[in-house]
Amino acid sequence: MRPPRLGTGLSVLVLTAVACIPVAQADPPADPPATPPSAADVRHAQDRAAAAGDEVVAVRRRLADAAAELDAATIRAGRAAEAWNGARWTARLARDAQRRATADAASAEQTLAVHKEAFRDALITAQGMGLDLSVVDVLVDAEGIDALLEESSANEHVQALFDQRREEYVASSAAAASAADTATAAAVEADRALAEARAARDEARAAARHAAIVTARIEGRRTRLVRRLARLQGVSVAVARAHQAAVDAEAAAEAAADAKAAEEARHGQDDGKSSKTVDPADPADPADPAPAPGDGAEAAIAFARAQLGEPYEWGAAGPSAWDCSGLVAKAWAAGGKELPHYSVAQYEQSTPITRDQLRPGDLVFWAEGGPDSIFHVALYVGGGQIVHAPRTGRPVSEESIDYWRTPDFFARP
Template sequence: MPRAPRAPRRGSLLLATALAFLAAALPGAPRAAADDPSPAAPSATAPSAPSAPSAADVRAAQDNATRRAAEVAAVEAQLAAAQQAEQNLDIQAEQSVEAYNGARVRQQQAEADSAQAATEAATAAVRRETARQAAAALAVAQYRTGLPPALGAVQGLMRVQDLHSAELQEEALQAVQLQAASVAAAAADTAAAAATASAAAARAATAAEQAAAVVRQAAAKVQAELAAQHTEVARIAAQRGALLARLAAAQQVSVALATQRQQALAAAAAKAAAEAAAAAARQSADAAPSGTGTPYRAGDASAAVAFARAQLGLPYVWGGAGPDVFDCSGLTMRAWQHAGVSLPHFAADQYASSTPLSYHQLRPGDLVFWSHDGSPQDIYHVAIYLGGDQMIEAPRTGDVVKVASLWIMGTPDFYARPRPSGA
C-alpha cells in the first residue's frame, strides 16, 4: 500500500547521540576543556545523568515499527481479499434473488394456466355428457316412434305425399343418427383433449413450483454465505483497527490520523473509479442516437419517484415487494405500479417490458440495470434514476432502501423507460 512521505526517522539522531555519549565515556578518551560546560568537575556524590538510549534500543524501536507496519500491510491484504469475496457474493446473492423472482413469475403463470386448463376440461366434460344424453334420448325416441324427434314433425307430411316413405325415412334416420354420433364423438374427443391439457398444465405447475423451491434454496444458501462473509469482514476490520493502533503507537502518531489516512486513500480510489465510470458512460452515450425516448404520461414518473422516496430506510429482504420490505425489482415494480404501470417482479422482465434508452436520455423515474455478463437475460439488479447521477435502490441483505450514486456499482449495463400500460 502506498504511504505518504514522512520526516526522517529520529533513530538516526538518537543513534548519533548514543555513539557520541559512549565515545565520551570510554576510558582513556581525550576530553577537551571546552567539552565541559561546568566550571568544575562533578563531585563523586552528584547524581548521575540519565543514560542515553543504546544503539540496540534504537534498532529495536525501528524493528518494532517495521514489524507493526508489516502486520498492518498483511491484514490490509486480507481485508481487501475478504471485501472482494464479499462483493462477489453480493453479486451472486442478487443474481440468485432475481432468479428466484423469475422462477416465481413462471410458477404463477403455470398455476394460472393449470387453473384455466382445469376449467376448460370441466366444461368439455359437461358438453360430452350433454351430447351423450342427447344421443340416448334420440335412441329412445327412435325406438318408440320409429323416427327420431327431428323427423317427427315431417312424418305426417311424408305419409300424405307418399314419397316412398320406407327408403326416405331410412336415409333420414341414418343421417340423424350419424350426426348425433358425430356430435357425441367430437364432444368426447374435446373432453379427452381438455383433460390431457389440464393434466399437462398441472404437471407444468408442479414442475415450476419445484424449480422455484430449488432456486429459493440456492438463494438462501448464498444469503447465508454472504452473512458469514459480512462477519468475516467485520472480524478482519477489527483486527486491522487493533494493528493500526499498535502501528500508531510505534510510530508516535495517533490512531485517528492513521485511520483517516486509510479512509482518505480509499475515498480517493473510489472517486477515481466513479469518475472513470462516468467518463466511460458519457463516451458511450455520445455515440447513441439523440432523442427523448417514449414520453411519460403526466405524473407517471413523478409518482414512481415519490413512491420510491417514501420507502427510504425500509429494509432489504429478498423476494420482498412491500409494504415494509423490498428487494431491488420489488421496489421498482411497486413504484411504477403506484404510477399506473404494471411491471413483473423480475428485473430482466422489467427491462424487456420497457423502452431502451441511452445514458443521455435518462430522466427521473427511468430504470437502470446491471448485468453479470452484459446480456439482458443476466440482469441481476435494477434501480430508479433520480437525476444528477443519483438513484434510489434496494441494494442487498443487511442494507436498506437508499439514495446512492449511479456509478456505485460501476457503469450500468442498460437504461430503460417503463411503457405505459396498453402502449
C-alpha cells in the same frame, strides 16, 4: 606612623561591595553543530519510509481483496434471491395455467355432455327406439352403426340431423379428452415449478445466510485495516476512512467512465465520430429529462424514497422490508403499472433504453451476461442517483448510480 590595618569584617564588606557591582555578562556558548546523518542513517530512514509505503500498499490491496470478496458474496446472494423470485413467478404462472386448463377441461366436459345427449336423441329419432346415455359411447364406435341406420326408416332430414349430432359429439369428445390431457400436463408442470421454487428458496436462504456471515466478517476486517492504515499514515481513523471512501469512489467513477466510453463506441457511427443518435424530442442539454406527465414515475419515486432506511430481506416486497425487485415492483405499482417481483421479467416487460436516455423512474439493472443473467435492479431518480435495496446488511438507500459496479442494462416501464 603605620596606617591602621583593615579588619577582617571590613575586608568582607569591601569584597561584597565589589562583588555587587554589575559587570558585563558574556554570551552563553553556542550549541555544537549538529552531526550530519551518516549514510547508514539515511539508508535506514529511507528503508523505514519504503517499508511504511509498502505496507500502505499492502493494506490497500487487502482492502480491495475484502471488497472483492464482499462483492462476490453479494452477487451470489443476489443471484440466488432473484432465482427464487423467478422460480416463484414461474410457479405462479404454472398454477394460473393449471387453473385455466382445469376450467377448460370442465367446460369441454359440459359441452360433451350436451352433445352426447343430443346424439342420443338423434339415435332415438333415427332408430325409433329408446337408448340410455351409457350405450352412446359404444354405438358411436360400433361397426354396426351404419347398418342400423340403413335398416331404419329414417328419411334424409333425420339422417342429416343424425350425422350432424354425431359429428358434434365426436368433436366434443376429442376436445374433452385433449382438454383433460392439457389439464393433467399443467398440473404436472405446476408441481414441478413448485418443487423448483422450493429448491430455489432453500438455495436463496443459504446464500443469504452466507452473505450475512461474509458481510460481518468483511466489515470487521475493513475496520481493522482502516485503523492500520490510519496508524501508518499518521492520521485519524475518520480521515483514513474518508480517504479510502474517496479512493473507492474514484475507482467507481473511472469504471463508469470506461463503461460510458464503451457504450458510445458500441453506438458509434461508421465514420468514427461520436455517435449518439438524438431524438428530436430529447432535450439538447445533458440534464435528465422530466418524466412524461401522468406516466407514474413521480409516484414511483416518492414511494421508493418513503422506504429509505428500511432493511433488506431477500424475497421481501414490503411493507417494512424489501429486496431489489420487490421494491421496484411496489414502487411502480404505486405509479399505476404492474411489474413482476422478478428483475429479469421486469426488464423483459419494459422497453430497453441506453444510459444516455435515462430519465427519472427508469430501471437500472446489473447482470453477469445477457438480460437473463440480471441479478439486481434499482430505480433511477435523476441526477445520477438511484434508490434501491442493495443487499443483506444494507438498508434501502439513495446513492450514485455508479456506487458499485457499472450497470449493464436500462429499461423504461
